[in-house]
Amino acid sequence: MLTSIITDTRAQAALVLADGTTFLGRSIGAAGMVTAEVVFNTSMTGYQEIITDPSYTGQIVTLTYPHIGNVGVNSEDCESTRVYAAGLIIRCASPVVSNFRAQEPLDAYLKRSGVVGISDIDTRRLTRILRSRGAQPGAIVAAEAGELSEGEIQAAAKVAAGWGSMVGRDLAKEVTVDKPYEWTQGTWSLHGADGEPGFTSPDTSRYHVVAYDFGVKRNILRLMCDRGIRVTVVPAQTPASAVLEMAPDGVFLSNGPGDPEPCGYAIEAARTFLEKKIPLFGICLGHQIMGLAAGAKTVKMKFGHHGGNHPVEDIATHRVYITAQNHGFAVDAGTLPANVKATHRSLFDGSLQGMEFLDAPAFSFQGHPEASPGPHDICMLFDKFVDLMKAAKAGS
Numbered sequence: 001m002l003t004s005i006i007t008d009t010r011a012q013a014a015l016v017l018a019d020g021t022t023f024l025g026r027s028i029g030a031a032g033m034v035t036a037e038v039v040f041n042t043s044m045t046g047y048q049e050i051i052t053d054p055s056y057t058g059q060i061v062t063l064t065y066p067h068i069g070n071v072g073v074n075s076e077d078c079e080s081t082r083v084y085a086a087g088l089i090i091r092c093a094s095p096v097v098s099n100f101r102a103q104e105p106l107d108a109y110l111k112r113s114g115v116v117g118i119s120d121i122d123t124r125r126l127t128r129i130l131r132s133r134g135a136q137p138g139a140i141v142a143a144e145a146g147e148l149s150e151g152e153i154q155a156a157a158k159v160a161a162g163w164g165s166m167v168g169r170d171l172a173k174e175v176t177v178d179k180p181y182e183w184t185q186g187t188w189s190l191h192g193a194d195g196e197p198g199f200t201s202p203d204t205s206r207y208h209v210v211a212y213d214f215g216v217k218r219n220i221l222r223l224m225c226d227r228g229i230r231v232t233v234v235p236a237q238t239p240a241s242a243v244l245e246m247a248p249d250g251v252f253l254s255n256g257p258g259d260p261e262p263c264g265y266a267i268e269a270a271r272t273f274l275e276k277k278i279p280l281f282g283i284c285l286g287h288q289i290m291g292l293a294a295g296a297k298t299v300k301m302k303f304g305h306h307g308g309n310h311p312v313e314d315i316a317t318h319r320v321y322i323t324a325q326n327h328g329f330a331v332d333a334g335t336l337p338a339n340v341k342a343t344h345r346s347l348f349d350g351s352l353q354g355m356e357f358l359d360a361p362a363f364s365f366q367g368h369p370e371a372s373p374g375p376h377d378i379c380m381l382f383d384k385f386v387d388l389m390k391a392a393k394a395g396s
Contacts, residue, residue, distance in 0.1 A: 002133035013118040013142035015089060016157040020144035021129060025121040028093050029110030035159045036060045037166050038128045042307030046373045051085040052078040054175040054215030055326050058166060059259035060087035060138055064127050070094040072102030073109040076188060079217040084237030087140045088117035116140050137163035137238035166328060167300050172214035176236035183231040191230035204230040207249040207389050212236060214256030214285050219372040223382050237265045249389040250279035251284025260288035260298050261331055267292045273320040279388040280362035284327055287364035291331035294340050304328035308375060311337040311347040312367060321378040324371030361388045
């Protein structure tokens, strides 16, 4: 009995970075190998929302919080239709699931989703490497059972070294929807539409917004619906002319993965909306696209911002908000034209976090005001969007 308790029979897994650094651990999720850019996220909660965020396409996520999986997984907390993170790295997988909403353990969910992961490695050491050397490609290889061979680990090292970079990758058009759809569901509540725990069904007749799906998170759509907005979600490459035919009260540019610079179709559409003075709001990739549409430049960050504890300062009021962040590119504040004003900055590295157009009803934010499960400090930006649409309707 004692031998069975102390003997770890889980399949072995390895993480190999492009610089050759190797970590040996245990498999969590599916067997096999995956290669992508390795990043770290400092959130203490919300692992399900993180891995189902399409913005993590092409990235292996390291969760710095050490104990993961204790609340299991459920069908309501997904931010999209599936897991988009290429792989998952954690310190310790909880052996116990304890939450009244849980439907299955994290390990089973990853396995069912075909996602390769690794646990039982020193995530603190890994994070220090990524902070000092920058985000870099890596490969996770997980055995079906037993131990990995030296050849399997060497093969992982080879593919990691040859993976390349996120620079120049237009991933928005890979994760977007195939055709438009309507969204009218509100946020989750202990007292949902039928009085039981679930999603609400708010009145969405006040405004109509067309949202570009570059990898949109569901909670963004829900927060707009909570504010009386009927949302029509359209594919990333939808021409501005097709959107204008829908006569929306406003246009929203969503979050998404990859490099914004190759997204010429989105930049061109944003320029049209700015010229037409349509109320425009962008988050994350949408913020970067608006920056490029204005004539600014974007840059690849050393290791990006990923987490739920990032302090952001409102430049005008000096008020500080704790925000959720997930981006590896940023708009270079020094390249903003005269008609665009910086509104927010990161207190971690001073990078641009928000901007506002002086000659159009348009603004954007780099972080995630819709963050689920949180923080919710800056979700009033959705109210600002509503105010822009209200003013536009009053003036028309």
